[in-house]
Amino acid sequence: MKKILAILMALAMLFSFAACGEEDNDEKKKDKEPKETQSVEIDENEDIIEKPVEKKLSKGVISANTYTNEFSGISFTKPTDWTFASDEQLSATVGQSLELFDMDIDEAILKNTSYYDAMAVSPSGENVIFAFENLKATNSENITIEEYFVNFKKMSEETGITLSFGSLKKDKLCGKSFYSSVASAQVNGSSVYQKYYMTIEGEIVILVSVTVKEANGFDKIEAMFVEAAVPVNPVSPVNPVPPVEVTPPVEQNKLSRGTITGDVYKNAFADITFNKPYDWTFSSDKELMESVNAGFDLMNVTDLEAALAKQACIYDMMAESADSTSNVLVMFGSGEIGLDEYEYAEMLKEELASYASSGVYYDFGNVTAKSFGGQTYYLMPLVLNDSVYQNMYIRVIDDIVIVVTLTTADKANFTNLEAMFS
Numbered sequence: 001m002k003k004i005l006a007i008l009m010a011l012a013m014l015f016s017f018a019a020c021g022e023e024d025n026d027e028k029k030k031d032k033e034p035k036e037t038q039s040v041e042i043d044e045n046e047d048i049i050e051k052p053v054e055k056k057l058s059k060g061v062i063s064a065n066t067y068t069n070e071f072s073g074i075s076f077t078k079p080t081d082w083t084f085a086s087d088e089q090l091s092a093t094v095g096q097s098l099e100l101f102d103m104d105i106d107e108a109i110l111k112n113t114s115y116y117d118a119m120a121v122s123p124s125g126e127n128v129i130f131a132f133e134n135l136k137a138t139n140s141e142n143i144t145i146e147e148y149f150v151n152f153k154k155m156s157e158e159t160g161i162t163l164s165f166g167s168l169k170k171d172k173l174c175g176k177s178f179y180s181s182v183a184s185a186q187v188n189g190s191s192v193y194q195k196y197y198m199t200i201e202g203e204i205v206i207l208v209s210v211t212v213k214e215a216n217g218f219d220k221i222e223a224m225f226v227e228a229a230v231p232v233n234p235v236s237p238v239n240p241v242p243p244v245e246v247t248p249p250v251e252q253n254k255l256s257r258g259t260i261t262g263d264v265y266k267n268a269f270a271d272i273t274f275n276k277p278y279d280w281t282f283s284s285d286k287e288l289m290e291s292v293n294a295g296f297d298l299m300n301v302t303d304l305e306a307a308l309a310k311q312a313c314i315y316d317m318m319a320e321s322a323d324s325t326s327n328v329l330v331m332f333g334s335g336e337i338g339l340d341e342y343e344y345a346e347m348l349k350e351e352l353a354s355y356a357s358s359g360v361y362y363d364f365g366n367v368t369a370k371s372f373g374g375q376t377y378y379l380m381p382l383v384l385n386d387s388v389y390q391n392m393y394i395r396v397i398d399d400i401v402i403v404v405t406l407t408t409a410d411k412a413n414f415t416n417l418e419a420m421f422s
Contacts, residue, residue: 057204059105060117060130067118069130072206073176075226076128078120085119093119094129109134109204126212128221133205141203145179146376148198148205150369162186163194167340167396173197173208174225184215193217255332255400258316265317267330270395270402272373273422274328276319283318291318313403326408326417333401341378341394342367344401348380348392361385367394373421377404389414 060069062084068075078084085093087101094116100108109115114133121127135141140148149168156163163183171180178197185192195218197208210221258267260282265274276282283291313333320327333344345367352362365381370393372379377393384390389411393404406417 055201057105057109057132062118067120067130069117071201071204072130072132074130074174074206074208076120076130077224077226078128079122079224082120082122085121090116090119094131105132110137113137124213126217126221127210128224129207129209131207131209133207134203135200135205136203143200144371144376145198145200147369147371148200149179149181150376152196152198156183165340167398169398171197173222178206178208182218191215258330260317265319265330267316269397269400270330270332271375272330272402272404274317274319274330275420275422276328277321277420279322280319281322283320288315288318325410326406326413328417328420329405329407331403331405333403334399339396339399339401341396344394344396345378345380345392348394348403352382372404372418377402391417 055071058069058071060067060072060074062068065080065082066075066077067084087098090096091098091101096112096114096116100112100115103111105115105117109132114131117130117132119127119129135143146168153163153165156165163185166182168179168181171178176199178199180195180197182193182195184194191213193212193215195210195212197206197210199206210218212218212221255269256267258265258270258272263276263278263280265276265282266272313331315329315331317330318327349362349364352364355362361384363383363386367378367380370377370379372393375395377395380392380394382390382392387409389408391406391414393406395402404421406414408414408417
């Protein structure tokens with residue numbers, strides 16, 4: 001088992017390349033305002049309120065059994081039989097040059113794109129690795145965490161080890177909001193499991209990987225994490241750090257119906273905002289029910305998650321152009337933990353292909369990741385009966401699937417339809 005876990009530990013090297021798969025973001029930069037590290041606000045009484053200055057990237061501190069990092073807000077206390085890897089051991093595991101450990105972290109991360117800060121290892125090979133990646137060094141400052149995760153999964157395919165990833169979901173570590181995904185692999189006939197935590201602070205990706213030998217082994221290791229605090233009289237290969245204040249985690253939204261105010265539809269759970277043109281119309285619940293052949297009772301339930309447990313999907317909003325040549329539809333589907341967007345797209349393909357017996361024929365395009373409405377969705381393009389074009393944008397949150405469908409008679413119109421979302 002030690003040998004198997006050692007192989008999986010090397011997968012942490014994926015952190016070094018996850019942002020590199022992103023395309024040039026120059027065009028994206030033009031559409032976004034530059035990030036500010038400090039600004040002021042003036043209230044009605046003209047009192048100046050300063051926002052806190054953004055924390056500076058720093059190396060962690062190891063004191064006895066505890067690793068602490070001010071920038072990430074992470075503190076990890078290992079069991080007494082675990083060990084913190086030396087610089088030489090960490091270098092041998094993840095391939096980081098020893099000279100980087102002697103540099104200032106800002107210099108090291110610019111030179112090498114990524115920086116591995118610490119690693120704790122159990123006697124059986126279970127381990128925790130802490131790392132950072134500089135998005136600026138790869139021209140990827142505007143990458144979303146979802147896009148980063150897509151590239152991360154792609155790079156895993158080049159390791160020679162087949163990893164089965166679960167979906168990306170909201171999580172927390174040390175009271176801080178992260179996104180996480182669990183992967184499993186078969187190595188030499190045995191199963192190993194790895195959980196990746198990731199978040200973006202400014203131009204830095206904070207990365208934590210946990211490797212265990214049992215599928216239920218993550219809870220035990222997650223209990224070793226606490227909110228960061230300054231160790232007393234630290235003995236560490238890196239500089240001591242001052243106390244850090246950790247922002248309380250944001251409570252995850254519960255699935256709910258969207259709201260329509262004037263020309264704007266919003267859904268907090270899906271983080272969707274749709275601005276319709278003045279000459280478009282929103283369908284009433286009755287009209288929507290008739291269009292999609294859904295039960296009217298599903299339009300009025302208060303607990304949508306409970307309703308989804310009994311139904312395949314719930315339709316939330318439909319808007320249609322004045323000439324009826326284009327429309328937008330938002331729905332929620334029932335999935336399961338671990339189901340990803342590609343798998344759900346395959347399920348949709350199978351269902352839609354079955355309509356051929358009724359004279360409805362679909363041609364399916366390739367499923368690709370796409371930035372849409374400020375989030376990363378998986379786009380499945382379709383052509384209905386060689387005359388109507390549809391784009392289905394799919395996103396999975398835990399066991400809820402969000403599907404936004406754009407339909408138009410003119411394929412060139414998708415750019416205009418996508419621009420209505422934010």
